Amino acid sequence: MLKAIRYILNFEWLAGVSTGAAKNVFLVLFVLIGILVLLIPNDYIFQGVKKRKWWLNLKLWALGDLAFIFITYYIF
Amino acid sequence: MLSGVDYLVVIVYLIGIMLLGLYFRKFIHSSKDYFLAGRALPFWAIGMSIVVSDIGAQDFVGVSGQAYRYGIAVGNFDWIGSVPAMLLAAFIFIPYFWKAGLYTIPEYLGRRYNDYVRTLASVTWIIFFAFNLGIIFWASAKLLNTLMGWPYWQSIIITAVVVGVYTFCGGLTAVVLTDVIQMVIMFVGGAVIVVLGLYRVGGWDGLVDKITAQGISFSDYFELIQPANTKTPFPWTGILFGLTFVMANAYMIGNQAIVQRCLAAKSEWHAKASMLWGAFLKMFIPVLVLFPGLIAIALYPDLKDGDNAFPLLVKELLPPGWGLVGLMFAALLAGLMSSIDSMLNSTATLWTKDIYEKYIRKDASDRHYLIVGRLATIVLLIFGVITSPISQYFEGIYIAIQTFLSFFQGPVFSVLMLGIFWRRTTQWGGLFGLLGGITVSALLYAFKGYLFEIEDPFLYVSWWSFLAGLIIATVVSLFTQPHPEERLYGLVYRLAERKQNLA
Numbered sequence: 001m002l003k004a005i006r007y008i009l010n011f012e013w014l015a016g017v018s019t020g021a022a023k024n025v026f027l028v029l030f031v032l033i034g035i036l037v038l039l040i041p042n043d044y045i046f047q048g049v050k051k052r053k054w055w056l057n058l059k060l061w062a063l064g065d066l067a068f069i070f071i072t073y074y075i076f
Numbered sequence: 077m078l079s080g081v082d083y084l085v086v087i088v089y090l091i092g093i094m095l096l097g098l099y100f101r102k103f104i105h106s107s108k109d110y111f112l113a114g115r116a117l118p119f120w121a122i123g124m125s126i127v128v129s130d131i132g133a134q135d136f137v138g139v140s141g142q143a144y145r146y147g148i149a150v151g152n153f154d155w156i157g158s159v160p161a162m163l164l165a166a167f168i169f170i171p172y173f174w175k176a177g178l179y180t181i182p183e184y185l186g187r188r189y190n191d192y193v194r195t196l197a198s199v200t201w202i203i204f205f206a207f208n209l210g211i212i213f214w215a216s217a218k219l220l221n222t223l224m225g226w227p228y229w230q231s232i233i234i235t236a237v238v239v240g241v242y243t244f245c246g247g248l249t250a251v252v253l254t255d256v257i258q259m260v261i262m263f264v265g266g267a268v269i270v271v272l273g274l275y276r277v278g279g280w281d282g283l284v285d286k287i288t289a290q291g292i293s294f295s296d297y298f299e300l301i302q303p304a305n306t307k308t309p310f311p312w313t314g315i316l317f318g319l320t321f322v323m324a325n326a327y328m329i330g331n332q333a334i335v336q337r338c339l340a341a342k343s344e345w346h347a348k349a350s351m352l353w354g355a356f357l358k359m360f361i362p363v364l365v366l367f368p369g370l371i372a373i374a375l376y377p378d379l380k381d382g383d384n385a386f387p388l389l390v391k392e393l394l395p396p397g398w399g400l401v402g403l404m405f406a407a408l409l410a411g412l413m414s415s416i417d418s419m420l421n422s423t424a425t426l427w428t429k430d431i432y433e434k435y436i437r438k439d440a441s442d443r444h445y446l447i448v449g450r451l452a453t454i455v456l457l458i459f460g461v462i463t464s465p466i467s468q469y470f471e472g473i474y475i476a477i478q479t480f481l482s483f484f485q486g487p488v489f490s491v492l493m494l495g496i497f498w499r500r501t502t503q504w505g506g507l508f509g510l511l512g513g514i515t516v517s518a519l520l521y522a523f524k525g526y527l528f529e530i531e532d533p534f535l536y537v538s539w540w541s542f543l544a545g546l547i548i549a550t551v552v553s554l555f556t557q558p559h560p561e562e563r564l565y566g567l568v569y570r571l572a573e574r575k576q577n578l579a
Contacts, residue, residue, distance in 0.1 A: 002526065009520075009536060010529050011313035015304045022312040023301045026156065029320070033160055040167055047171065048343035056345070061352040062163050068359050069159045076148060076300040 023073065030070045037062045082402030089406040090238055093257065093413070097242020097250040107445040110247035111179055111425045112340040117252055119346040122337045123353030125255035125414075127361065128262060129333055130158075132415035133408040134215035135365045136266070141382035143369025147287075147297030149310040150369075151362035152319060155300075158358045161324035166351035168569060169329045169496060170338045174347040176566055178339055179429045181332050181492075188495040188567045189506030191434070196510055198430035200484050201332055205423040209416060209460025216412045217464070222387035232461055235412060240457045243417045244450055248340055251417045258410035259357075265407020266364030268400055269386075272393045273371035286374035297370070309532040318535025322542040326485035330492050333422040416460070424452040483521060486538040487513025490545030494553075499568045501549060502556040509549025517541035 007013065037059055045058050054060070078086065104110050131154075142150040178184055182201070186194030213232045220231035242250050277283045287294050296302065304313045328334055328351070341347035372385035375392075379385055394400045428449045437444070491509045494501040520527060520537045528536055564571055 006527060006529070009527050009540060011304055011311070011317070011536070014313050017304065019299065019301045019303050019312065022304075022316075025316065026301065026312075029160070029316075033163060037163065037167070044167075044171075045348075046345065048345035048347075058166070058345070058348055058352055061349065061356075062166070065159050065163065065352060065355045065359070068356070069155055072155055072359070073300060076298060 026073050027070060030066050030073070034063055034066045037066070078401055078405065079397050081397060081399040082405065085399045085402030086405050086409070089261065089409070093254050093410075094238055094242055096257065097246045097254050100242075100246035100250040100253060103249055104245070104247050104446070106442050107428070107449060108442075109249070110446050110449050111421070111429070112336070113247065113249040113252060115340055116342045117249075117337065117340045117346070117350075118342060119349035119353055121252050121256050122341055122346070122350035123357060124259045125252040125337050125418075126334055126350065126354040127357045128255045128259040128411065128414040129337075129418035130327075130358070130415075131262070131361050131365065131411055132212055132215075133219055133412035134212055134415070135361075136368070136386050136408055136411060137215055137219050137383050139362075139365040140367075140369035140372065140386040141384075143366045144372050144379065144382035144385040145369075146308045146310060147294075147299070148362070148366060148370070149296075149300055149302050149308060149315075151366050152300060152310060152315045154358055154361045154365075156315065157319045157324045158328065159355045160320060161328040162351045162355035162358070164325060165328045165335075165338075166348045166355075169492070170335070170347050170351060171344050172496060172566065172569070173335060174339055174341060174344055179336075180426050181330055181335055182426065182430050184567070185491065185495065185506065186430075188564070189491070189501075190503040193491065193503070193506045193510055194430060195434070196507070197488055198426050200488070200514075202423055202426050202431075204484060205333070205419045205426075206456060206459050207463060207466070209419055209456065210463035210466060212412065212415050212419075213460055213464035214466075216408070218383070219387055219408060222384065232464055235409070235416070236457050236461050239413045239416045239420070240454065243420045244453050247449075248336065248421050251414075251421050252337055252340070254417070255414045258414040261403075261410045262407045262414075263360070263364065265404045265410075269389055269393060269404060270363060270367045270371070273368060273375075273389060276393060277371055277374045283370060283374055287370065290373070290377055294373075297373070305529075307529075307531060309530055309535065311530060311535075314530070314533075314535030314539070318537075318539040322486050322489055322538045323535065325493075326489035326538070326542075330485065330488045332426055333418040336422050336425060419460075420453050420456055423456050424449045427452045483517045483537070483541075484514060486517060486540075486542030487511075487545035490542045491549055494546065494549050495567070496569050498550075498553075499561065499564050499571055500553055500558055502553045502558050504556040505549040505551075505553030508552045509545040512548035513541045513545025516544035 040059065046052050046056065049056050108114060139150055173184055176184065180198065182194045182198035185197050213235065216235055217228040217231040220226045221228055242254060274280065274283060277286055284298060287297050301312045302308055302310050304311045338347045338350050341350055368386045368389050369382065372379065372389055376388060390401065390404050394404060428445055432448050433445060487510050490513055491506045494509070495506060517537055520540060524533050
């Protein structure tokens, strides 16, 4: 019983996943988040802004953050 | 040891920060000014404050110590352990918290669930912050002792007095705007040691060569993703499930010390932008706190305690007589003070708004609550100083903080997430989810020797306690009476908008 609990709690069921495949999981996660960011309505993004300018578009800020972290995980 | 010019740099820094903090005293006329800076802060100041509040002097010591022991995998905490969570906070949670005019995160839980949940969350955070203050004080004392030979208690009391004065007087405005200066000093000071260290080891290529040449056990020192069966505390499974999905979100969304700044933003856009700007700055933090650990492996591979790596580099790399040691020392103090001032102000806010105003004195004047907030700041400071020696019982300072966090973070995030995304979550679902999750956390931690294989399973504990909280809250909610939908407007994601669209 304890062995089964340890198997689950320690994620031993994922022990067969290579670090290369795990890295891809992280990279796909960043891409998915980027897609979700793009789907946010613009009206929601610009709430509280008096005059809309492209540099106030927070989607671009978020995509910049994601690009940075994607490259970091791609390299390391 | 510091030379004359170094002392001058440190003294100018301390006096400057204290005067700046005191200057903001004139803007404090109400409890809203004290706790939320009058809701007038711009995104750039909040973003910088979030970063510097999250990273303290203990990270220079603790993270570089972890990097010395395990390599760059510890950088996950500032990269994947921050950026996705800060995006989620920016676009989903923070706008709702800001629009609701909240002072505290437990206040949201109180409105969404009930007062039991609010009080439990608030008391949990108050206890955590109070003890965390002690840990941070001890970390700084250890650092100052190693660097300058100062007695532990002398370091703690000097730090406490400086921070106490400006936090007491200037409230959140002083905390955030001194943090801006602290962040600049911290970045410059941290960068000096990294640049000099890399120069000494022959640049990046020299660093990699020197470390990998030390043997097979160092071959994965430059891998962010560690195997699931690694003996380090950072297996990729823990990083993904425990850190990315739970602890990072819980920290960036449920941590009063972080979120309180965003609640003080001058508009909803500034509140969102502050998190995104903070996420950008946060990605540079590993360069400052992790690289020194790697450089130390290359230069001093036989250290017994990794936590001594950073202080040793400061001693050995910085040339005396140029004021650089003083600058580095000021950077460490900046990190330390910015963490302490945030915790003091946030804990005072939690105590005043969630406990005192709710249960002890309901209809007092605003001035009364302002005084209570200031007194709470002083009491907490004294408590933090007195309890600081307990942190010496933990092997690694950073792990100690994460262990305390993992105890509560998962369950709190589970009820926050269900609260904002699932309107069917009931008040009793929230309460039992939180209580059940914390119980599971405590049990897992108590029996960690039997249940887990890695050295310190705080990432796994946070994930499983989060899951437990989520399941318990869901099951209990399905069997209990939901709130009327009208009560949930502004508390559940796009509920009002969806209702309007249907109409």
